[in-house]
Amino acid sequence: MSMSDSFEDIVDAIQPGVKPRPGNLPxxxxxxxxxxxxxxxxxxxxxxxVGDIKLAAGVTGTPGTLTVVSCEDLGRGRYDCKGGFAPDGGGAAVPVDASPDSEAGDVTRAQLAPEGDRAVKAGTAGVAAAxxxxxxxxxxxxxxxxxxxxxxxxxxxxxxxxxxxxxxxxxxxxxxxxxxxxxxx
Structure with a gap:
């Protein structure tokens, strides 16, 4: 048994059945x-x-500063990050979900979503990410x-x-x- 025969056996095992002829279309x-x-x-x-692009570009949402407080490792490369959002107009910081690509301690310009539950990076970097x-x-x-x-x-x-x-x-x-x-x- 040659290498090509072995390869054909592997391919046949993966793709059993009738092989389509060239030019045979659905x-x-x-x-x-x-x-x-x-x-x-x-x-x-x-x-x-579209919503995230509008948010990062400042078309929607409230401008302010996001401070990432914690990032929990969920396994398989996934993270759940939490932060505090301080609006530019003043007022108390709002607890929000931060982007999973954040790190605890990050402080960035951000936009608070109209729902008030999350903030995304604002400006050129935020738009590029979106x-x-x-x-x-x-x-x-x-x-x-x-x-x-x-x-x-x-x-x-x-x-x-x-x-x-x-x-x-x-x-x-x-x-x-x-x-x-x-x-x-």
């Missing part, structure tokens, strides 16, 4: 479902981050135009769609990295 209804699922997968991170998920959504949508063109059988423009998809993916990854750096700095 039916039209399945294609629509696949595109809609892909679109939802890409748009949900973008839509779910844009991490939208950049993930953008990166995940990058090759959707190519797939739609492929499903429709379009021949013209597919190379351009691949090049644009690669460029948008790179942009999305750079945005995610910048957002994560901003969140942890």
């Amino acid at each position: 039916g039209p209804a399945a294609r629509v479902v696949l595109v809609l699922c892909w679109l939802a997968l890409g748009l949900l991170p973008i839509l779910s981050a 844009l991490t998920l939208p950049f993930l959504g953008i990166a995940s949508l990058a090759f959707l135009p190519y797939v739609i063109m492929y499903f429709l059988g379009a021949r013209r423009g597919r190379r351009t769609a691949v090049a644009a998809g690669a460029a948008v993916t790179v942009l999305g990854v750079i945005g995610m990295i910048a957002g994560m750096v901003a969140a942890y700095s």
Whole structure:
């Protein structure tokens, strides 16, 4: 038994059953479902981050200072951080949830959510951190135009769609990295 036979046995064990032939595509209804699922997968991170972007940009919420008091290790790299938020207009500090990427003792400019239960980093760093998920959504949508063109059988423009998809993916990854750096700095 050669190495390639062993490899094929492993692949067959993981993917049993009939192997699809090249050019064998799902039916039209399945294609629509696949595109809609892909679109939802890409748009949900973008839509779910709108509130945090508005908050970090100062469009909503109350400006002030966040002092992280404690961070509890929940295991598997997860943390629950608590802090006190002192509004710029004065008044008593409000106990709030802080970002899990905080450390006890951190003092930062922040915005208090209208609900009054959490505060997020404000300013450019806060906006960059809030844009991490939208950049993930953008990166995940990058090759959707190519797939739609492929499903429709379009021949013209597919190379351009691949090049644009690669460029948008790179942009999305750079945005995610910048957002994560901003969140942890």
